[in-house]
Amino acid sequence: MATYEYRCVRCGTFDVKLPIGTAPKTSGCPVCGGAARRVYSAPSLTRTPNAVAAAHAREEQSREAPDVVSEVPPGRRVRRQPHPALSKLPRP
Ligand SMILES: [Zn+2]
Structure with a gap:
């Protein structure tokens, strides 16, 4: 679906959502x-944020030539506390 803009001479502009390529000249x-x-009117294009573009580049590089690591990189270790409800579960 695409948003098409129309202008009425009395009421002003309004938008209509239609499948791409099906917008008539008048509505x-x-x-x-x-x-x-x-x-x-100008299309509402957005630029990809730098962080997202960098993540995409890393993902593409990793797909072709992944880095080989022998241990978890520093700063990546996350010690998570178990959920308190897990202690109430029956144990074998
Ligand atoms: Zn009108």
């Missing part, structure tokens, strides 16, 4: 029912 205004012309 009925949801307020007055009159014909509204399609308006072409």
Whole structure:
């Protein structure tokens, strides 16, 4: 689905969601029912944040040539406390 923008001469602009490539040149205004012309505006493109781009690059490199490690890297060890409810479970 894509969002298409239309402008009614009396009511202003409104958006219509339609499958890509199916937007007609005119659409009925949801307020007055009159014909509204399609308006072409800049697409809302977003730039990938640097942290996400770096994670994607690391994942791609790891896919082709993974790093071989013999121990857990420092700072990666997480000591987690067991959930308190686990102590109440019956033991064999
Ligand atoms: Zn209208």
